[in-house]
Amino acid sequence: MPLLRWILLPISLAYLLIVWVRNKLYDEGILKSKSFDVPNIVIGNLAIGGTGKSPMTEYLIRLLSSHFRVATLSRGYGRKTSGFRYVEMTSTAIEVGDEPLQFKTKFPKLTVAVSEDRCKGIEILKNSHQVIILDDAYQHRRLKPGYTVLLFDFVSLFSTTITLPTGNFRDNFSASARANLIVITKCPRQLSLEQRQHIKHRIRKHSEAPIFYSAIKYEQLRDRTHLPVEFNLSAYHILLLTGIANPLPLKEYLVDKVISIKQLTFPDHHNFSETDYIKIHSAFQNITGNKIIITTEKDIHRLQDKILSAIPIYYIPVQLDFITDQSTFDQHILNYLSHAQSVNEH
Template sequence: MLILRWILLPISLIYFLTVWIRNQLYDSGILKSKSFDIPTIVIGNLAIGGTGKSPMTEYLVRLLSSHYTLATLSRGYGRKTTGFQYAQLSSTAAEIGDEPLQFKNKFPKLTVAVCEDRCKGVEILKKDHQVILLDDAYQHRKLNPGFTILLFDFASLFSMMITLPTGNFRDTFSASSRANLIVITKCPRQLSLAQKQQIEYRIRRRSAAPICYSTIEYDQLRNRNHIPVEFDLSVYHILLLTGIANPQPLKEYLLDKVASIKELTFADHHNYDEADYIKINTAFQHLKGNKIIITTEKDIHRLHIDVFAALPIYYIPIQLDFITDRQIFDKKILNYLSHAQSVNKH
């Protein structure tokens, strides 16, 4: 697979040039971006998947929901519908996507919407809301956001930054110059000064935005009804079921907490069906002794209850936890919103 990706390097060069030219056309004003008089905060990344956009969106919801009327807007990746849709507690992942469904279940009073055209989505939402959070819209250049948060996975900054398909970057590194804040996610808790210096050396060539460092905090195990449960996991053999971009951090978290782990991985945003149930059930039955299935919070919303009801499935929620600079991050967001509201009043 690695050899094939390097064979495709000429396609990566064409992809790089295409994205670079597109960005230049927007930056120069030849292609037009639309601004709005409502505060809009974009959460995005340059690489594909797995940087922690959902935990960041949830962090912002917790930070802002007591002060502002919020809405989240995303494409609704993996859904089988099109156009603008509001998420309901009765919605399915097929209707709105797994991440919006996760937001709605976790924050029932929050307005959660999906739309491929973010400008259209903002137009619909702006009359009833004070702030709109746009999940995964960094490359949606038709919209000119008021504030942009760019996420980098810690590991990605210590590898070659090559565009697709040879590398994992869907945008050029120079695009980081548009960010108002940069957050390095999934960092080791004992982040060294040398690691920070290496990261900042790379980023400072393109961006002067403040850099904050965060990691993933794993919450208590929950059942399919989202109720916390307590197990002595050390006596359980685990089938680790994932359909996310990078399941490795979850595996590493569980390794020393369980008797054994058998992995069953699917593609990111995979829509599970009955054929998958047979595969999952077979893998589960081959485990010996005390056994349960552990999955992710995103996956639990795509595992149809009626098909998987007979299996003991649990999930582990995650949260973003700042290692350093939480106050800097919060202050930058709150200052932007305070200033935006002041300007809009006039």
């Protein structure tokens, strides 16, 4: 960890205290949370970015859409607008954020909405939907969730838990006590018994929620129009272009599949500027031989085609892939919805 971040440790301790007090005020009912009759599932994490909330959201969409009228509700991080908005196929990432636009592109018939005020968003959506999936709302304590799925990146559980700005956690680890289910994401496929015991030991200090383990599943390469393409990547040099929290897993996935990788990294949800496009163009031109740009599914929605239209750009979608107990996880979700509907009917 850079020295500068350790210098900021006093600020992290102050931040930790503020977050703890805020959570305590909500837990004790001094600050009020609002609940809703419509079933709602909150997906969240305690660290900043990179835990796989979007793949989990998409997993739940696939699980539930054939049985329920589903809506997703996000803050729309990175957008330049405010207030409640429906996401349309013609929307842009600047208007609604990259992740909501990704959901709408993948599931055109799905209701996708953004609102920084999640309670207001649910109020608008509740009468026309049977379940609302809220992406990244674990810290939105003004909402009392119907059900919560908390995600932890595998690597984060093998390092010291420190809050911002020294560390990457935006909430106390004790906040995991509010979770109904906990999913460890980006796990190695061969997860050892010792690793599981370590994770369980850390989590059980604060939460008795069932723990599930998942990995990243990379799908077939796609072009700008979202159509799958066949590529022999071993014949290409790659410019890996990312604006996500943690691009390392994607690089590790590609490294032995291509001739070489040159990497350009930008901050999570980065809105690319003209200067950025010049930098990208220059980096691509400096690569010799057969070459393409590979980016992420989130980034493809923020890259403007007209500026890089002459450059071959592709992206690799990802899915959340349960290592074990997928059916048990599904049953927990379906049991919640069945119970919620039964309660509402009476």
